[in-house]
Amino acid sequence: MQITPVIAIHLAAALAAVALGPIALWARQGTTQRPRLHRAAGYAWVTVMVATAVSAIFITGGGGPRWGSFGLIHLFIPVTLGMLVMAFVYLARRNIVGHRKMMQRIYIGACLGAGAFTLLPGRFLGHTVWSALGLI
Structure with a gap:
């Protein structure tokens, strides 16, 4: 591979999203709130999430059921983008609870x-990780 x-x-954006997400979520938890950190990390997280979703459109290959060049994992693309839009709709309507739940x-x-799906042995990242560990 x-x-x-x-x-x-796609990989760089996804890894950045995995790292930035907890920072954005944590910054609004507990008694000490950090709204500036929350907003900065949140916008950065949304940016890398959009980059991850858009770049996934151009990734083809893999096994399993296909629809043209798209597999089942590509269903995450419209779902993710739609949920991001809904999170900002909640925010615009000042529905903070809805925004928080949607982002979580x-x-x-x-x-x-x-x-977790990308760690399957037949996928690029899964193959790389498992072969580096000597498990395949």
Whole structure:
């Protein structure tokens, strides 16, 4: 398996999203609130999430059921982008609870859930990780 520029962009953006998400979520928790950190990390996280989703459109290959060049994991693209839009709609309507829940769900589903799928042995990242550990 070989890394392409699109996969490199996708991987870098996804790893940045996994790292930035907890910072954005943590900055508004507890008694000490950090609104400036929350906003900065949040906008950075949204930016890398959009980059991750858009770059995924151009990644093809892999096994399993296909629809043209898209596999099942590509269903995360419209779901993620739609949920990001809804999170900002909640924010515009000053529905902070809805915004918070939507952002938490995006992080869990798109970062952790989709991230778990990428660790399957037949996928690029999964193959790289498991072969580096000597498990395949």
